[in-house]
Structure formats: structure tokens, C-alpha cells
Amino acid sequence: MSFRWLFSISIPIIFSLSLILESSWALDLQAGVAKCVITNSSPRVLVNGPLSEGVNKDIHARALTLNDGENRLVIVTYDLNCLDVATPFLRVRVKKELGLDPSHLILLATHNHNGPIQINPKNFDYGRWLADRIFELIQEAISKETGPVTVHYGFGDGYFVVSSGNAPTDYEIQMLKVMKGKDPLAILFTHPTHPFQASEEIVGAGHPGYAMEEMERELPGTLILYADSCGGNQFPLPRNEINKMLFEANQKGKEHLHTVLTEQTQKFGHLLAQKALEIAEGEFVDVTGPLSATMEVLSLPLRDPISREEALKLVEDVPDDVGFEAYPHDHRGTNWVRMLLRYYDKGLPFPKRTTDMICTDDTYLIHKEDKEFLEKYASSIHDELPCVYEETIVAMIGDMPFVAMQGEVCAPLGMRIKDAFRRDGPIFVTAYMGEHNLYIPTREIVRQNAYQAQVIQIQYACPVGWAPEVEDEMVHAVNRMVRNMLGEVAPEEMESE
Numbered sequence: 001m002s003f004r005w006l007f008s009i010s011i012p013i014i015f016s017l018s019l020i021l022e023s024s025w026a027l028d029l030q031a032g033v034a035k036c037v038i039t040n041s042s043p044r045v046l047v048n049g050p051l052s053e054g055v056n057k058d059i060h061a062r063a064l065t066l067n068d069g070e071n072r073l074v075i076v077t078y079d080l081n082c083l084d085v086a087t088p089f090l091r092v093r094v095k096k097e098l099g100l101d102p103s104h105l106i107l108l109a110t111h112n113h114n115g116p117i118q119i120n121p122k123n124f125d126y127g128r129w130l131a132d133r134i135f136e137l138i139q140e141a142i143s144k145e146t147g148p149v150t151v152h153y154g155f156g157d158g159y160f161v162v163s164s165g166n167a168p169t170d171y172e173i174q175m176l177k178v179m180k181g182k183d184p185l186a187i188l189f190t191h192p193t194h195p196f197q198a199s200e201e202i203v204g205a206g207h208p209g210y211a212m213e214e215m216e217r218e219l220p221g222t223l224i225l226y227a228d229s230c231g232g233n234q235f236p237l238p239r240n241e242i243n244k245m246l247f248e249a250n251q252k253g254k255e256h257l258h259t260v261l262t263e264q265t266q267k268f269g270h271l272l273a274q275k276a277l278e279i280a281e282g283e284f285v286d287v288t289g290p291l292s293a294t295m296e297v298l299s300l301p302l303r304d305p306i307s308r309e310e311a312l313k314l315v316e317d318v319p320d321d322v323g324f325e326a327y328p329h330d331h332r333g334t335n336w337v338r339m340l341l342r343y344y345d346k347g348l349p350f351p352k353r354t355t356d357m358i359c360t361d362d363t364y365l366i367h368k369e370d371k372e373f374l375e376k377y378a379s380s381i382h383d384e385l386p387c388v389y390e391e392t393i394v395a396m397i398g399d400m401p402f403v404a405m406q407g408e409v410c411a412p413l414g415m416r417i418k419d420a421f422r423r424d425g426p427i428f429v430t431a432y433m434g435e436h437n438l439y440i441p442t443r444e445i446v447r448q449n450a451y452q453a454q455v456i457q458i459q460y461a462c463p464v465g466w467a468p469e470v471e472d473e474m475v476h477a478v479n480r481m482v483r484n485m486l487g488e489v490a491p492e493e494m495e496s497e
Contacts, residue, residue: 049328084118085127103295192231210269230414289398
């Protein structure tokens with residue numbers, strides 16, 4: 001049963017409980033699970049830039065479906081940094097062939113850096129293959145739906161992450177258990193952190209991959225799914241310690257570096273698995289109930305541009321004929337300056353909000369009024385479901401909100417969202433959803449102009465950076481979506497907020 005119902009109903013408690021139990025018993029919730037390998041069969045550009053040189057550990061996609069008889073919710077996790085180019089292809093196919101709206105398809109990355117990155121044109125065909133592979137996975141999970149099942153929420157803390165950006169650290173591990181009788185059919189859990197990785201050149205699953213495999217050995221017959229929460233500014237170790245470890249190991253040769261990284265990846269995977277298994281044996285709350293979901297594009301604020309004179313100084317040492325280069329080209333980080341100069345030279349209006357722009361498959365943010373570039377990059381822009389930031393899904397499992405935010409959301413935002421609702425009942429919060437992992441920074445990170453604040457320009461060629469208000473506007477918009485799904489905000493109140 002739900003915390004929220006118990007805390008919010010004011011009629012006599014015995015009558016309340018009878019209604020809750022009757023509602024729970026009346027619902028015949030079904031669930032299906034499936035798992036498949038998504039390891040690339042040929043060399044691919046990996047997240048950190050190099051071409052893959054073999055496989056250390058296969059990477060997987062996992063699917064969990066929930067079906068209440070009227071609505072189906074599909075949750076897919078995958079050992080990738082992001083699904084990127086596969087997202088629109090998969091959404092279109094799932095909608096046309098399975099009748100499932102994109103709001104009911106929650107695509108969640110483990111944030112793995114040891115897998116292919118789909119934003120490089122050389123990997124686009126792999127992304128399209130991923131869309132087909134994951135569609136087949138979803139079909140398999142649906143075909144295996146069984147029940148009745150119940151869904152339970154629990155949480156604990158994994159005190160083996162650190163934060164950056166003058167921010168508090170979110171240690172929380174959240175967990176959902178899907179139970180068929182007394183046996184767990186699936187466990188979905190989160191932790192807000194970048195993964196530790198075994199090698200920059202060899203395909204692997206990062207420390208969450210090791211954690212899932214260990215848990216599946218301990219719980220045979222249970223599908224284990226991991227999804228990153230809001231960990232955009234959090235790491236298993238402080239960045240200076242990671243850099244020192246990499247430097248010292250690299251001095252002894254590439255093979256020694258690989259050994260050290262593999263050992264550390266296994267270590268953190270074991271820590272995560274053991275803590276998650278401990279949480280799985282603890283107290284849970286039954287959140288079983290009807291399913292629903294909504295998806296919105298949240299418009300986020302951008303700051304004013306620097307002057308043309310300042311921009312010219314930034315590209316003094318860059319060749320004039322560079323143009324715009326996809327990841328991982330050496331001059332990709334200055335694409336945004338050339339884009340800004342283009343705005344000045346063409347008289348284009350500078351974007352004020354993220355919704356002024358559309359993102360291409362190779363992560364160029366192009367203004368909706370830049371007709372020339374929209375036509376030039378048309379093959380990399382999806383007509384039916386173009387990428388527009390910031391997509392957010394709020395689903396309901398019974399009375400529990402399930403939040404999935406696009407991109408690398410920094411930890412304080414996730415903490416604020418959870419804290420706004422958790423006193424009244426459980427709320428499950430994830431990030432890295434769907435397409436393209438643009439960082440969503442805090443006000444302090446914007447003030448510092450730290451890396452997470454710079455990514456919108458150096459990786460997405462946006463001519464301007466984040467406004468300081470991005471943190472508050474993101475949190476308020478998500479909270480408004482959650483309250484609306486809970487029936488706590490009237491439509492007219494939402495519009496005026």
C-alpha cells in the first residue's frame with residue numbers, strides 16, 4: 001500500500017485500509033521481462049573517443065513491462081551512455097506497431113562509458129540496429145507477461161560516491177521490486193553516479209554491469225535492471241584521485257592500466273551489488289496500482305551571448321576552414337564559437353530557451369529559424385519526433401510517481417525533486433532518459449562555469465550557455481508535472497506557475 005494514501009486520507013482509518021486493500025486485490029497487474037546482448041560486432045567509436053579494440057564484457061539491454069489491463073508501461077535499460085539516434089526510430093515503431101505512446105516507453109541508460117556512442121555519424125547504423133534490437137526485446141518481454149504481480153518500493157544509501165561543484169552528495173539507492181507471489185521477477189535500482197570503467201578502448205559494462213551480473217547470480221530467475229539517477233556531478237572517486245590513478249597506472253604501460261581499471265571497476269560493482277542486495281532484503285512499501293504516464297518538453301533558460309569581438313579572440317588559433325566537426329574531432333569544442341559567429345554574420349536571433357532549437361543526431365543545436373542549417377542537416381533531424389530539450393516523463397505506478405528526465409541531471413536537482421514529495425509517499429527519480437545526454441547543471445555550477453555548465457556549448461554547438469535560473473526552472477517544471485499527475489494542481493494553476 002502507498003505512504004501517500006495513508007497520509008492523505010482523513011476518513012476513518014479502518015474504512016480507508018479496506019478500500020486500499022480492495023483496490024489492490026482487484027487489480028490484476030501483469031509483468032514481463034527480457035534481456036539481450038547489444039555488443040557491437042565491429043569496431044565502433046566509444047564514449048571517450050577511441051575505436052573499440054575488442055570486448056572485455058558484453059553489454060546488454062533489459063526490458064520490464066507492466067500491464068494493468070488498460071495501460072502498459074515499458075521500462076528499458078541499456079549499458080550505454082545514451083540511446084541517442086535509436087530513440088526516435090524505436091519510439092515511432094513502438095507507437096505504430098504496439099500502440100504504445102512515447103510517454104509509456106521509459107528508456108534509461110546505465111551511463112556506461114565503455115560502449116559505442118551514437119552521436120558519431122560512423123555509428124549511426126549501429127544506432128538504427130539498436131532500435132530494431134530493443135524493439136524485439138520489448139516484444140519478447142510483452143510475450144512473457146505473467147501475473148498477478150505486485151510492485152514494491154524501497155531505498156537505502158550507497159556511501160561510495162562523491163560530488164563536485166560545491167554540491168551536497170546524493171548517496172541514495174532507490175529500488176523497485178516486482179514480485180510474483182514470494183519471488184522477485186525483476187528488480188530495478190538506481191544510484192546517482194558516473195560509472196567506473198575498465199578501459200577506454202575495450203567494450204565493457206562499467207561497474208553497474210558487474211553489479212547486475214553479481215545480483216543475477218545471487219537471485220537466479222530475477223532480471224536485474226540498473227538505471228542512473230541524477231548523477232551528472234557525482235563519481236565513484238574524486239576526479240583528482242581518478243586522474244592520479246590513471247596517470248600512475250599508465251606510466252607502467254597500457255596492460256597494467258587495463259588491469260588496474262578492471263580491478264577498480266569490479267570493486268565498485270561488488271560494492272554496489274552487495275548494498276543493493278542488502279536493500280532488497282529490507283523494508284518495502286507496496287505501490288501496486290493502475291498505470292499512467294505523461295511526457296512534456298520542458299523549456300529551459302539560456303543566457304545572453306558574448307560579443308562578436310570576444311568570440312573572434314577564442315578562435316584565433318583555430319584554422320579558418322575547420323567548419324563544424326562531429327565528436328571526437330579535436331576542434332569540436334570550438335564548434336559553438338563558430339556557431340555564434342554564424343548568428344552574428346547571418347543576423348539570426350539568439351536562442352533564449354532550449355525550445356528555440358532542435359538537436360541533430362550528431363548533436364548540433366540548430367535554431368528553428370536557421371532554415372539553411374535545418375536543410376543542410378535534414379537527414380540528421382527526425383520529422384516525426386525531433387529531439388527537443390528537455391524531455392521529461394512522469395509515470396504513475398499506483399500512487400507512486402516515476403520520474404525520468406532527459407540528460408545528465410546534476411544531483412542537487414534530483415534531491416530537490418525527491419524532497420518535495422517523499423514526506424507524503426515514495427517517488428522514484430531517474431535521469432539519462434531517451435535521447436542525448438545534455439548536462440542540466442545547478443546554479444552554482446553555472447556560476448563556476450564548470451564542465452557540466454560548458455557542455456551545452458562545447459558538445460552541442462549552442463552559441464550561448466545556461467542561464468543561472470536553469471536549476472530552479474527545471475525543478476519547478478518537474479514538480480509541476482508530478483503534482484499534476486497526483487491530481488494536486490488544476491490546469492489553470494499549472495499555466496500560471
